[in-house]
Amino acid sequence: MKTLLKIAWRSLWRNRRRTFLTATSVFIAMVLALFMRSMQLGSYGQMIMAGVNQTGYLQVHDTGYQENQTIERSFFYSDSLFQKIKRVQGISRVLQRTETFSLASYKEKTKGVMISGIDPIEQDKQSHLSKKIIEGKYLKPGGHSIVIGDKMAQYLNISVGDSLVLIGQGYQGITSYGIYPVSGIFHLPSLDMNSQLVYMDIRDAQEFVYPYRPGILSTIAIYVNKDDNLTNIQNQLQSKLGKKFEVISWKVILSDMLQAISVDNISGQLMLIILYIIAAFGIFSTVLMMTMEKRKQYAVMISIGMKRSKLISVSIMETILITLIGIILGLLIITPILYYLHLNPIPITGEMGKMYLEFNIDPILPFSIKPQLFIAQASIIFGLSLLSALYPIIYLSRFNVLNAFRH
């Protein structure tokens, strides 16, 4: 075996230039595929994290709210409900939210807005809203104030310290109204949020929506420690809370985004397939040349009693060696680059950057360095080279010594 390997290694270096070129084609395919996939998967991961950070991994609503998000499908806070939720293992944070649509008016301007009642302190630990305030101050618990997006402030021509009038429809058809001073103006990555979202203390929002009974809620957002056992937690919650509540996973809440991702992913995979086909033909042509070139050598060796199976294993080893050189070189060079880009993502500017903002994503190009990614690319290319090695196997097993001499 060792001798065979030695023979394979030597015969590789008999034609250095060719070996070098083949290894390079594998290397380039490897580097391009990894770079592309790393960028794609990285940006998907980023989109998902940005979304989940807002929505929570799971949301508990009154059954039917996901389909038809009206204030009519609200429910009321109860200690027993939260006890039930907190008893489930693996939950890191539980946030209450009261959300409703309303009209916001300042002087002569009026626009439709979304009011999001949050726990100012707990929510901030999750989404760091207080760091996004560009003017004024963040919400103070019980401060009876609001923070609004910079785009909305610009449209309504309102600034910190002015009071915004909110008029909407509350629970069970009551008219909701209130005047709230603007304590701060935030800037989030999303244009939608900057132009439509009004954050206020959840107690103010509850008072706004239904003043007759405290604790009205539209959503309980649940964050988990590890998302591996999310389905398990979801099932536990659903069975504990019963039919009156629905437990929705972020995959449903963000299904639009996931769909966009899977469409994009297919286009990425198509590109990869083209890349692989090119690499596979590069390897195959070398294998073909090597086999043809050694026709006479094979004939002599078989004539003096060399087993065909040994010749076959030598040629397979040659193929594997070339591919391995390419793969290892590729990994050695691309891994540090990807790691660097993972730590220092490329910022995106211009039109593309704006598009990212509209999808509520930071305009940067992050790179994924998941080990699965590297393993998958290396093994696909390795598999392709093994496929090329089929040619010498077939050729040698049908090899006719006399014919070979005649040429």
Next chain:
Amino acid sequence: MNMRKRQFLKWSLVILIALMGINSSLSAQSLTAKEVVNKSYHLFLGKNSFSVMTMTIIRPNWQRAISMQNWSLGDEFYISLITAPARDKGQVFLKYQKDMWNYIPAINRRIKIPPSMMMQSWMGSDFTNNDLMKQNSIVSDYTHQFVSTEKIDGYECWKIKLEPLPAAAVVWGKIIIWIAKNNFNTLKVEYYDDHNKLIKTETANQLKMMGGRLLPTHLEMISNTKKGNKTILDIKYQLFNLKEINKGFFSIQNMQRLRPRKI
């Protein structure tokens, strides 16, 4: 010559019979469908009007009653003052030509309802802001066609089909309306969407003499898509052609000053 004369007589006889046929199949007054709808629409208007009504919103697990007084001038000016329940008392809605305003005394602010909110429900009822704003649309934005004659609550009615004009900015794909032949009251309306699906049904009954006119006092708007959702309007009092109502009454400034009228 004789031949021609005979032919002329023959044709005029045919035309005459045809005309008589059309005439008798319609009505004695020989109104067009559009005129009938227009006449029915103006029954509630007068030159100006004042009314007192209670609106009851019925939902599967709650219901709520709102009392109000309304003033109108033609079909371009309209003002509503909420008198009950206590939380909403004093709220005023003003329709001023193409704009709609809302005044809330508790915070002493008035806001203009933006066009994007026109399809939202009004005060949580089955009426949209648009229903209140564009009532005349039923005459001007549709083609009108007699379908048949049907009886509703013992009243002989025209059944009229309304289809939107190509350029009209309306939400309905089709409206079917039943109008009583002898008093021109609209007794039933069915609203269909673009896919010919029945969305809501409006019925009117309990006709009484109010302000010198025979008018329905009990109106129901029933949602056909949301089970158990309906809105009832009970008209308690109605006056027409008041002397003191003029254009100045329907001003933004008057929203703050408006007080309930003693009946």
